[in-house]
Amino acid sequence: MILQIVAVTAGLGLVIAGLGLALLWLLRGRSIGIMLAVVAVVTVAATLAGVVAITIEMIIDGHPKNVVLTVVGVAGLVGLGVAMVVARQVVAASRRLVAAVEAVSPSSDFVPASGRLPAELETISRALEQAYERLREGRERERALEGARRELVAWVSHDLRTPLAGMRAMVEALEDGVVADEKTVRRYHNQIRLEVDRLSHMVDDLFELSRIHAGALRLVPRRIGLGDLVADALAGVEALAKAKGVRLTGEAAPVLPVYADAAELGRALRNLVVNAIRHTPEDGTVVVRAVADDGTVRLSVADCCGGIPEDDLPRVFDVAFRGEAARTPGPDRGAGLGLAIARGIVEAHEGAIAVVNEGAGCRFEIRLPISGPAD
Structure with missing residues (x-):
């Protein structure tokens, strides 16, 4: 008799478990609350099926049978209710976490969800906080680099414009014959050469810096x-x-x-x-x-x-x-x-x-x- 009860209970449990897994697969994209409810229903249904099989096999009739089935039914409803409450809490916690993520703007930091979260969601919340902190630091570095690039362009433009203007003036003076004495001509030539050397050094520095920033510096x-x-x-x-x-x-x-x-x-x-x-x-x-x-x-x-x-x-x-x-x-x-x-x-x-x-x-x-x- 015991083997028969075990066989019947196991058979009903496997059938219900198979149906439950199939239902979970169909609902895999739905809310975690619905999935938890399905798990609770499968658990209660498998328990009820086993109890009913035992009751029938033991040939319990009359009032005792009704009492057993009533107790099992009430226990199943209580279990289902607890599962639904837990599911609602998990769903509410996940929604708070999602709301905290959606509340993050490009100019604000990640604020963890209010209230206590389940351990797994709390781990996800901490991971998100660290990820947003890294993103914020990355944005700050990019802003700093962009500011430095703009400042560099402005300063280099100034440093290029000033010597170029001076060299143009000296070249025009030499071409137009405004400067004719040998001493002044030699001084102009020396000054132009010095400015050319300085501009060459500046170009070399810009090239070296661009290689460094591009990661192309080969040692x-x-x-x-x-x-x-x-x-x-x-x-x-x-x-x-x-x-x-x-x-x-x-x-x-x-x-x-x-x-x-x-x-x-x-x-x-x-x-x-x-x-x-x-x-x-x-x-x-x-x-x-x-x-x-x-x-x-x-x-x-x-x-x-x-x-x-x-x-x-x-x-x-x-x-x-x-x-x-x-x-x-x-x-x-x-x-x-x-x-x-x-x-x-x-x-x-x-x-x-x-x-x-x-x-x-x-x-x-x-x-x-x-x-x-x-x-």
């Missing part, structure tokens, strides 16, 4: 000694330092190898040294050091510029940033790209670059790993 790393790198950088800017009346000092450990692209890293270091010379007054000193420190090397350039305003420190490496006092550069000033290029080159080497106020000026510092894949 050819190898083991190099920083002593040689410092010496080459100082030799390349010696003429500028003498013209400005600035003393240069270089210090490097005897054996200090680093895995890097010598040409690109040398350019980054020269940019820092040139920037230091330009902002150091006459008779000031620029010190370049290369030291090892706990698995990394530090390349530092210290100047006597008088320091950088604290509000400007976070923007020093931004494209075209010169500071309020230097928006109109003199003949020896660049387009404000040198520090941005240095940062791009250092980051391409998986290093870090920073600036701090120190002593009579500020100190720029590059940090790089001592060794690389060549070890």
Whole structure:
């Protein structure tokens, strides 16, 4: 008899379960509340079918049979009611979550849904909050980059327009014969050559910066000694330092190898040294050091510029940033790209670059790993 009851109950349960799964498949695109209700109905129906089968098999008649069926029916309705309540709560929580997502605008942050949510929906809410935070940070970076690009275009346009206008005036004076004496003609020619050189450097910087921003900077790393790198950088800017009346000092450990692209890293270091010379007054000193420190090397350039305003420190490496006092550069000033290029080159080497106020000026510092894949 027991085997027969088990067989009948299992058979009815499987039939009802199959019908329930088929119904869930048909309703797979509907509300989760409806799906939960179907699950509850299938569970109650399978239970009722088993109880009815047992009741019939045990040949319960009369009042006991009615009592059993009534109790089972009431229990099924209670279970169905509880399932409906749970379904309504889940649906309400999901709607609150959807409303919180729909309430987000391009100018606002994601505000989590009010009230407590089921654990799974709470996890989704936290994930959405983190995703919207990343999107917001991305939008801010894009706005900052767009602002920097517009500022760069405006400043470069100004820096191009001014020397071009001067060269045009000098060329016209030479063509029209307004200037005829040899000394003035020679001075005009020298000035035109200097302006052409400055414009060429500006174009080179713009090209380098565009490669960095496009991710097209291709490094050819190898083991190099920083002593040689410092010496080459100082030799390349010696003429500028003498013209400005600035003393240069270089210090490097005897054996200090680093895995890097010598040409690109040398350019980054020269940019820092040139920037230091330009902002150091006459008779000031620029010190370049290369030291090892706990698995990394530090390349530092210290100047006597008088320091950088604290509000400007976070923007020093931004494209075209010169500071309020230097928006109109003199003949020896660049387009404000040198520090941005240095940062791009250092980051391409998986290093870090920073600036701090120190002593009579500020100190720029590059940090790089001592060794690389060549070890």
